[in-house]
Amino acid sequence: MLPENLVVELHAVFPPDRFYTDPVDCYAYAYDNSRKIFPPDAVLFPLTSAEVKHIVTLCNRYRVPLIPRGRGTGTAGGSLPELGGIALSMERMLNIISVDPANRVIVVEPGVLNQAVQDAAKPHGFFWPPDPSSAMFSTVGGNIATGAGGPHAVKYGTTREHVLGLKAVTAAGNFITTGCYTTKGVVGYDLTRLLIGSEGTLAVITEATLKLTALPGAVAGITAHFRDLTSCTAAIVKIMAQPQLPSALEFLDSGSLNLIRGRYPDMLPVDTNAMLMIEVDGFHNDIADAISVILSACQSDGLIHASTVENTATLWQARKALSPLLREIAPKKINEDVVVPVNTLPQFLHGLTQLSTRYRLQNVNFGHAGNGNIHVNLLINPDDADEVIRAERCLGEIFDLVIKLRGTLSGEHGVGSEKRAFVSKEIDCVTLDLMRDIKKLFDPNNILNPGKLFPVVE
Amino acid sequence: MLPENLVVELHAVFPPDRFYTDPVDCYAYAYDNSRKIFPPDAVLFPLTSAEVKHIVTLCNRYRVPLIPRGRGTGTAGGSLPELGGIALSMERMLNIISVDPANRVIVVEPGVLNQAVQDAAKPHGFFWPPDPSSAMFSTVGGNIATGAGGPHAVKYGTTREHVLGLKAVTAAGNFITTGCYTTKGVVGYDLTRLLIGSEGTLAVITEATLKLTALPGAVAGITAHFRDLTSCTAAIVKIMAQPQLPSALEFLDSGSLNLIRGRYPDMLPVDTNAMLMIEVDGFHNDIADAISVILSACQSDGLIHASTVENTATLWQARKALSPLLREIAPKKINEDVVVPVNTLPQFLHGLTQLSTRYRLQNVNFGHAGNGNIHVNLLINPDDADEVIRAERCLGEIFDLVIKLRGTLSGEHGVGSEKRAFVSKEIDCVTLDLMRDIKKLFDPNNILNPGKLFPVVE
Structure with a gap:
């Protein structure tokens, strides 16, 4: 009360x-x-x-x-x-304060939807690269607080790379202004990025100065179907070794594909056991080159076929079909967003198969393979106490594997409350203590989103 | 002692x-x-x-x-x-710990030269984008501590965008590890960027995990000569409004050009009063398009001529001639690196002319126009006490103009000791106090680079 x-x-x-x-x-x-x-x-x-x-x-x-x-x-x-x-x-702080195409900058209040930023930028030939799957409904403030990513991060980076400055209120009730309005600026400590991804634990963001990026002149999509996981992960590694980065490189494993097949029997070839959805963008002339390089990187005995798709809606069809299905089948599924170095993806995905088999858990993996950012889903029945315990143990081992491979526990979802228990696997206690001290500095009475982001100290 | x-x-x-x-x-x-x-x-x-x-x-x-x-x-x-x-x-901590082309990562000790990183990355088709003019001789640790930029920042960003993680020792003598090894990661506060640009005041960097970028397939250069400053700044604004960013967009004003002419009478057309050196890079097919767009953006009554150059050495010839001349003529020159929004460059450069005229000071301006990052030089004689006083007053007014135009006092050089007195023009006292508190948190006894970065409190 x-x-x-x-x-x-x-x-x-x-x-x-x-x-x-x-x-x-x-x-x-x-x-x-x-x-x-x-x-x-x-x-x-x-x-x-x-x-x-x-x-x-x-x-x-x-x-x-x-x-x-x-x-x-x-x-x-x-x-x-x-x-x-x-x-x-913050949902009613909805003003777009200024759109400044000459300087590629848009200034917004935190409740402005990601999609509203895109709509305001597009007539000027720009977009704001962070594109979480919630972009239609999520706010810029939330995107910043979580350091949101999305499929295009493989080429464009995440929120961190696309915010120039912030206004915020610290827990002591002080207005602060961080960063600047220009693309370069090194005066003072970088409080902008300290707030990005801080999950509302340090300050309340009241205004954001966002850096816009030019819309690509051309976009093309490729789907690649593989008979086996090994060929698919080999293709991911090969594609990412090319100079020209794809603008998206999304992966679906056999678990994901089988779920889709269950609902949409004709959407996918019968023998596809791993699939890539690849987008390339750029200026018109280079798209053809990029496509040919990617198609060539996909070649292997395990490839069923790889080809360009007519439009991007078709490209994302399978991916878009998946999320509602997952929610339907396992409303209490465990959904992680771990990241591993791209060239360890074969080892990591193989490890996931072994772990889910050992713990007798249904495991479905998909995600932003170009960043090594895999959404690991454990489809558990929350009423099955034994399964819940097995899932918890399995998750611990998955995180251990991620850390062993030099990965990170979260690529874009953040820690919040869900991942607190595991943060100490990634961040050593000295560094964590320093982060706790920063929290205390901004919020001495622990009023701002208390308990989030940090592991509970016993 | x-x-x-x-x-x-x-x-x-x-x-x-x-x-x-x-x-x-x-x-x-x-x-x-x-x-x-x-x-x-x-x-x-x-x-x-x-x-x-x-x-x-x-x-x-x-x-x-x-x-x-x-x-x-x-x-x-x-x-x-x-x-x-x-x-x-840190100059003897020289180990390149690992080069990992598959993941586009290089891990180095802080004493490794920027150029050594480039040399290690190049055989694999990569480079590390920060390119201060000191790149041949400056260290990665120094680049990180100052948040170094350079001409290619207009397309690639600065150091901040190209460091994945750090190891460091805080003033309390604790090892901390920040960031991660992957391109995505949002676990914990972003201490990586807090250290970038902190000028050695928070911790001593002992290892850096750097994100590499693919070398462009093709590079082309353009020089554009203008009869007047107005036409030149209009071209800058037009070029930066195009979707495809140049990989460098460097500017020389009439003061700079006259200095060069004094030593190299035949290097420049007689009526050039402002000059742009523009580089575009990318994949082969799109270079021609980019050149044509830029040449077209340069067109105006004030254009003398704009044309592609045979090789990039020729492109930078005038710029490279300038710095030693400046040093020779005015060894104690005041050299600032302010930034203003690109579309305010005409107003800013006009303002500089007015101010330097009013204060009777020789003023030479050049720099990274694509970022609005201008190196403002006041060529003073340090033995002329009156001139020194005029220069100080003029500098104060220049900084006021920068702030009025929503710019920043430093784009890449940092605050150090030279700009301390002016930091309060840019950062409000509440935000500065918060930065001071962060300094105290990392370094309670004020032993690490004491006195730097912050204005002296009376």
Whole structure:
């Protein structure tokens, strides 16, 4: 329950349609795409940075948890109000402050949808490269807080590479301004990237200066079907060894393909056991070269066929069919987004097969193979206690394998609450302590998204 | 003078050829390219990260300033031992730990020269994009500490975009490991970029994992000569509005061109008052298109001629002639590297002309126009006290203009000691205080490069 005086102070400023306290109203802010449920005691919808400052200052004074959120599309539980408190929904800070094509810059408030940025940039010939699969519905603030990636990261990088500066409110209620408006700038410490990926634990972002990228003149798609995983991973490694990076290089394993076949029997060749969806973009003249290089890298005894596709909608057809199926079959599936060095993908995917066999778990893998970023899904039945235990053990071994191969536990989803228990496998305790000290510096009373990102200390 | 016990403890570990205390030996470590001189009390040359840890721990215990340095090529005074203490020369940590072309990664110790990275990467078809003009002689550690850029930043970005992870020793003598080995990774706070550009004030970098980029298949150069500044800046803005970014877009103003003419009368057309040197790179087929787009963007009444050049050596001829001339004419010149949004370049360069006229100062401007990163030179005679005062006032107004245009005070040189006095023009005091707190967190006793990067608090 919130302190009564805090509620009174908030009511003095926020009208009822921007300050929910009724549990029924609050419920929609109790969950994200991790599908855990922790209702907040209240939800606030600020419209301005001054209002954000006011809220943060009050929560800091009353020591009440404040959990910033965009549209709740995150999969790692980063926006769950685990300890109650106030959900700070940024979804109504919707202004596109400026579109500046001459300098390739767009300035937006945090509630602006990723898609709205694309729509504002496109008439000028630009786009903003971060493209999580939630791009239609997720906010720029959320993309920044999680360091979102997506299929095009293989060529364009992730959010980190496409933000020039931020305005934010620290937990002490101070406005800070980070970075700059230009593509170069080295004055002071890089607080911009410190906030990117910090999952709302350090400050509340109130404005973002985004760097835009020119839309490619031409885009082409290739699908490649393989008889076996080995040929497919060999092709991934070969493609990534070429100078010209594909703009997307997505992978589906046999588990994924079988799920798709179950629903759409005619979508895929019967003997495809691994599949790549590859996109190349650039200027018109070089597309043909890039396609030919990629088709050639796919050649092997295990290749069934590789060919260009008419349009990109066709290219992503199989991938788009998969996610709803997974959700349907295993609503409580474990979905990880580990990354391994690209040339260890054969070893990693082989290891996943061994581990899922040993632990008797249905395992489906797909994802951004060009970055070595694989979405590892364990399709568990949450009512089967034994299976849940086996899945937990298997997951621990998967993460160990990832670390052994010099990978990372999360490429784009973040730690949130879902991966906290495993962070110490990747980050040593001295470095983690330094991160904890940074958290304390920004948020001495631990009010901003408390408990997220860090492993629980015993 | 160093505490006697510290000297004894250091002598126990470091042989005389790796521990200089004779002022004559130390003198070479008293200066950098800012041409100020502050002799250290000693110079240490660690060979391993364990030795770095030992040194940092001792300096922390004895509260002795420790000033990490690469090869002292920085221009902002970042490696000057202003308060004495120990210069920590990283120049002998020279191992290239691994070259991993399959994953486009190279791991190096901080003393490895930028050029050595290029040499190691090239046989595999890769390069490391940061290319400060000191690349032949500057170290990776120094490049990272300053967030180095260079002409190719317009297309490839700066150091910040090309480092995956770091190992470092904090002032408390703790080893930390930041970032990861893969191109994606969002576990924990981004300490990698916090260290990039921190000018040795937070930690001593002992190892860097660098992201490599494919060498372009083709490179072409264009020079464009303009009768007037207005036509030239209009061309810059037009070129940067095209989808395909040039790989370099360098500018010389009339002051620069006149200096070159004075020494090399036949190098330049007589009526050129502003010049662009433009490089495009990419895959073979698209180069011709890119050239034609750029030539067309250069067209105006003020264009004398624009044409492709036979080889890139010719392209950079005028630019390379300039720097030694500047040094010769005005050894104590003020050399800034401000950045303004590209479409404000006409206004900015016009403003520079007005200011230098008003303050009766010889002003020469050139630089990375594609990023809006202009090297503003005031060619002063340091023995002319009145001129020195005028230059200081003029500089203050130049920085005010930069900030008014939403620019930044440094695009690639950093703050060091040279720009400290002006940092508050760009960064508000709340944000600066937060940066100071981060400094305290990493370095509670203020031993690492003390006094740098921050304005002096009265």
